[in-house]
Amino acid sequence: MTIVPAIKRDYICKLAKQGKRVDGRKFDEFRKIEIETNVVSKAEGSARVKIGNTQVLTGIKMDVGEPYPDSPESGVLTTAAELIPLASPDFEAGPPQQDAIELARVVDRGVRESEVIELDKLCLEPGEKVWIVFVDIHILDYDGNLFDAASLASLAALITASVPASRFELGEDYPLPLNEPPISCTSVKFDDFVVIDPSLDEEEIADARLTVATDENGDIRAMQKGLNGSFTKEEIQKVIKASLDNGREIRKQLSEKTGK
Amino acid sequence: MKSDKKLIDDAGKRLDGRGPEELRKIKIEVGVLHRASGSCYLEWGGNKVMVAVYGPREAIPRHTQNLLRAIVNARYNMAAFSVEDRKRPGPDRRSKEISKVISEALEKVILTEQFPRASIDVNIEVLDAEAGTRCAGLTAAGVALADAGIPMKDIPVACSAGKIEGRVVLDLGKEEDNLGDADLPIAISPRTNEILLLQMDGHLTLEEFNKALDFAIKGCNAVSEIQKKAILDKYQSVEVVE
Numbered sequence: 001m002t003i004v005p006a007i008k009r010d011y012i013c014k015l016a017k018q019g020k021r022v023d024g025r026k027f028d029e030f031r032k033i034e035i036e037t038n039v040v041s042k043a044e045g046s047a048r049v050k051i052g053n054t055q056v057l058t059g060i061k062m063d064v065g066e067p068y069p070d071s072p073e074s075g076v077l078t079t080a081a082e083l084i085p086l087a088s089p090d091f092e093a094g095p096p097q098q099d100a101i102e103l104a105r106v107v108d109r110g111v112r113e114s115e116v117i118e119l120d121k122l123c124l125e126p127g128e129k130v131w132i133v134f135v136d137i138h139i140l141d142y143d144g145n146l147f148d149a150a151s152l153a154s155l156a157a158l159i160t161a162s163v164p165a166s167r168f169e170l171g172e173d174y175p176l177p178l179n180e181p182p183i184s185c186t187s188v189k190f191d192d193f194v195v196i197d198p199s200l201d202e203e204e205i206a207d208a209r210l211t212v213a214t215d216e217n218g219d220i221r222a223m224q225k226g227l228n229g230s231f232t233k234e235e236i237q238k239v240i241k242a243s244l245d246n247g248r249e250i251r252k253q254l255s256e257k258t259g260k
Numbered sequence: 261m262k263s264d265k266k267l268i269d270d271a272g273k274r275l276d277g278r279g280p281e282e283l284r285k286i287k288i289e290v291g292v293l294h295r296a297s298g299s300c301y302l303e304w305g306g307n308k309v310m311v312a313v314y315g316p317r318e319a320i321p322r323h324t325q326n327l328l329r330a331i332v333n334a335r336y337n338m339a340a341f342s343v344e345d346r347k348r349p350g351p352d353r354r355s356k357e358i359s360k361v362i363s364e365a366l367e368k369v370i371l372t373e374q375f376p377r378a379s380i381d382v383n384i385e386v387l388d389a390e391a392g393t394r395c396a397g398l399t400a401a402g403v404a405l406a407d408a409g410i411p412m413k414d415i416p417v418a419c420s421a422g423k424i425e426g427r428v429v430l431d432l433g434k435e436e437d438n439l440g441d442a443d444l445p446i447a448i449s450p451r452t453n454e455i456l457l458l459q460m461d462g463h464l465t466l467e468e469f470n471k472a473l474d475f476a477i478k479g480c481n482a483v484s485e486i487q488k489k490a491i492l493d494k495y496q497s498v499e500v501v502e
Contacts, residue, residue, distance in 0.1 A: 040388045041306055043341035053294035057387065059341025082349055084337065086312040086383040088295050093335055095350065136340040136349070138385070140310060141293045167344075 009190075009205045016193040022201055023052070028242040030185075030197040033250060035152070035257040037160045045161025045176070049153035051197065053143035055087075058153040059136050060161040060176075064168050067123070067130040075122025075130045079108035081137040081150060088142040106224055107137065107151045110184055110213055114221045116158065118177040124170070131163060133176075144200040147186045147211050152250065155181045159258040182221035183250045184213040185243035194235050196242045210236065212243035216251065267424040267436055274436065276305075280429040283419070283479060288400070288490035290407050298408025300490075302400035305433060306390030311400040312383045313408040319379035330375035334363040334382040336397055342389040358394050359384075365418075365447045365456035366401060371411040380410060391437040395420050398447050398457065403487050407494075415487055416456055418447035419479035421472040423464060428471045430479045444469070446476045450484040453477055 012022060025031065031052030040046040043059035067076060081104035083091045096104070111117060122131035135158070137150045161176040188198040188206035195202060198209075207229025213222040220240065225231070231239070268274055278284070284305030293299035296312035303309075319325040336358040340349050351359075366382060382404065384397040395418035402416040422432040424440040432443055442462025448455055464472060 040308065040339075040341055042343055042388050042390075046341065055293070057339075059339060059387075061341045061346035063346060080340070080349060084383065084385060085314070085335065085381065086293070086296070086310065086385050089314050089317070093337075093351075134340065134346050136346075138339055138387070140385075141295055143294055 008201060012201060012205055013191050013193070016191065016195075021195060023199060027193065027195045028245065030246050030250070031199070033152070033253060035156050035254060037156055037258055043157070043161075044164055045157045045159070047153045047156035047160065048140075049149050049156060051145055051149045051152075052199065053141055054145055054149045055139075055141035056146065056149040056153040057138045057140055058150070058157040059138070060157045061134040061136065062161075062164055063132045063134070064124065064129055064170075065132045067127065071119075072127035073123045073130075074119040075117070076132040077108065077112055077117060077119065077135070078132065079104045079111070079135040079137070079154070081107070081139070083139050083142075087139040091139075091142070103146055103150055104137065106147055106211070107135070107154050110151050110182065110222055111135070111154065111158070114182045114213070114215070115179055116155065116181045118179060121177040122163075142200065144198050144203040145186055148184055148197065151184045151213075152254065155183075156254060156258055159254075159260050180216050182213040182215045183247040183254070184211050184222070185246050185250070186211040187239045187242060188227075189229055189231060189235065194231075194238060196239075196246060210239050212240055214240075214244050214247040218244055265435070265439060267439060268427060268429075274424075274429065274433070276433055278433075280427060281475060281478070283431045283482060284433065286483060286486050288403060288486055290403055290490050290494040296404075296408070298404045298406070298410070300400040300404040300407060302396055302403070304392060304396040304399070305431075306388060307386070307393055307396040308388035309393065309396045309400045310385045310387060311397065311404040313380065313401070313404045313410065314383070315380040315408075316375040316378035316410070317381075319377060324379070325377040328376055329372035330370070330378040330380050332363050332367040332370060332372065332380050332382065334359050334366060334384060334401060336362060336384045336386070336394065338386045338389060338393070342386050358397075361457050361459065362394065362398050362401065365398060365416060366405065368454075368456050369412045369414050369416050369449055370405065371413065374411055380405075391432055391434045392420055392445070394418070395445050395447070399483055399487065403490060406491055414449040414451045415484065415491075416447055417450055417480045417484040417487060418445060418457060419476050419483050420445035421476040421479065423462065423468060423472065428468055428475060430475045442468075442472070444472045444476055446473070446480065448477060448480045450481055
C-alpha cells in the first residue's frame with residue numbers, strides 16, 4: 001500500500017474547511033462520466049466507463065453449462081474482477097487479492113440481489129442445461145471510486161449484451177432479459193467532511209466509505225459501508241440524498257448511451 | 261490443414277478484400293492512461309490492445325535485480341472476454357512464452373545499463389483478439405515505452421507474414437491464421453532492420469521463407485511510420501518552455 005504523507009491529508013482537509021476539493025468539485029458533485037458500449041467485438045456485451053481518470057472495462061461472455069443443484073431452473077451469474085498491474089503502480093500480477101474479490105462481490109451482489117438479470121429466463125433444460133453469464137471486470141486506470149465505475153460498466157455491458165444462441169445452435173441471438181438496474185453511488189468521509197465520488201487522494205485518506213444503490217423510483221436497493229470510521233445519522237441522510245440526485249443523472253446518461 | 265474455404269479469390273483478393281501485401285487497418289493512441297508512466301492503445305484489424313509502462317523503478321523482489329542494468333518485464337495477458345470461448349483469467353503457458361520473447365525483444369533496444377537494479381514493467385492487455393496479438397502487443401509496447409520517456413536505441417515494431425493456399429501474404433487475419441499453412445511473426449528495430457523477435461510455425465520452403473521475411477520487414481517498416489506519426493501527433497504540438 002502507498003504511504004500517504006500527513007501533508008497530503010492536511011492539504012485536503014484544509015481545502016475542505018473552505019468548502020473546496022482538490023479538483024475543484026463541490027462535495028456532492030461527481031466527476032465527468034463517459035460511457036462507451038460495444039467496445040469488444042468478441043464479447044457478448046461490453047462497456048468502457050470513465051469516471052474522471054478512473055477507467056474500467058467490463059466484458060460479458062456466455063456459455064452453456066450445468067445449473068447449481070439448489071436452483072435447477074435458473075441461469076448462473078459469475079463475476080470476477082482483475083486489478084491488473086496495467087492500472088496502477090501498486091497492483092501486482094497474480095491471483096485476485098482481497099480488494100479485487102471485494103470489488104467483484106459488491107458488483108455481483110448489486111446485479112444479483114436486485115435481479116437485474118432475469119436468471120429464471122436463462123434456463124434451457126431444468127436441472128441440466130442453463131446459460132452461464134460471466135461478468136469480467138478489467139480495471140484499466142485507477143484514480144479512485146472503483147465500485148461505482150465497475151458497477152456502471154457492468155450494467156452498461158449487460159444492457160447491451162445479446163445471448164449468443166446461434167453460436168450454440170439454439171436459435172437466434174436475443175437480448176439478455178433484464179430488469180431496471182439500481183445505480184450505485186459511493187461517498188467517503190474524512191475528518192467531518194463527506195464527499196461523493198472520491199478521487200484516489202480522497203480515498204486514501206478516508207476514514208469511512210458508504211455505497212448506496214438507488215432505483216428508478218427513488219427507493220434504496222443496496223448499501224455497503226466500508227473502512228473503520230463511522231457516520232452519524234445526519235451524514236447518512238446526506239449521503240442518501242446525494243446518491244439519489246447523482247443516481248438520477250447517471251441513470252439518464254446510461255439509458256441515453258445504451259438506447260434503453 | 262484441410263478446408264474447402266477459399267482464402268484467396270481468382271483476382272488475388274483475400275477474405276477481407278486485402279491484396280497479398282496489404283496490412284489491416286491500424287490505429288494508435290498515445291498516453292491514454294493516467295497512472296502509467298507511459299501508455300498506448302492500439303487497434304490492428306480486430307485486435308484491441310492496451311499497454312502501460314511502469315518504471316524504471318526498484319526491481320522487486322530484490323533477488324531479481326541486476327547490479328549492472330535494468331530488467332525488462334513484459335507481461336502479456338488476455339482478457340477473459342477477448343476470445344470466442346471465455347479464457348480463464350491468469351497466465352497460461354502460451355502467454356508466459358509470449359511475455360518472455362517480447363521481454364527479450366524489448367531489452368535489446370532499451371538502454372538498460374542506465375538503470376542498474378531497476379525494473380521496467382510493460383503490461384500488455386489484449387482486450388479483443390483476432391490473430392496477430394503478439395505483434396500488436398509489441399508494437400503498442402514500443403509506443404508506450406517512448407511515451408514513458410524510456411531511453412531506447414529505436415522504437416521496436418512487429419508484424420507477421422504467412423502462407424495461405426501456397427501464397428506468401430502479409431499480416432494474417434483470423435481465418436488465414438487458422439486455416440493457413442504458415443505464420444511468421446517478427447519484430448525489428450526499424451532503423452537497422454535488426455531482427456528482435458522471430459517465430460515460425462507451419463511449413464515454408466527456403467524461397468518462401470525469404471519472401472515472407474521480406475514481406476514482414478516491409479510490413480514492420482510501414483507500421484513503424486504509423487507509430488512515429490502517433491507519437492508526433494501527441495507531442496509535436498507541445499510547447500517547449502525556454
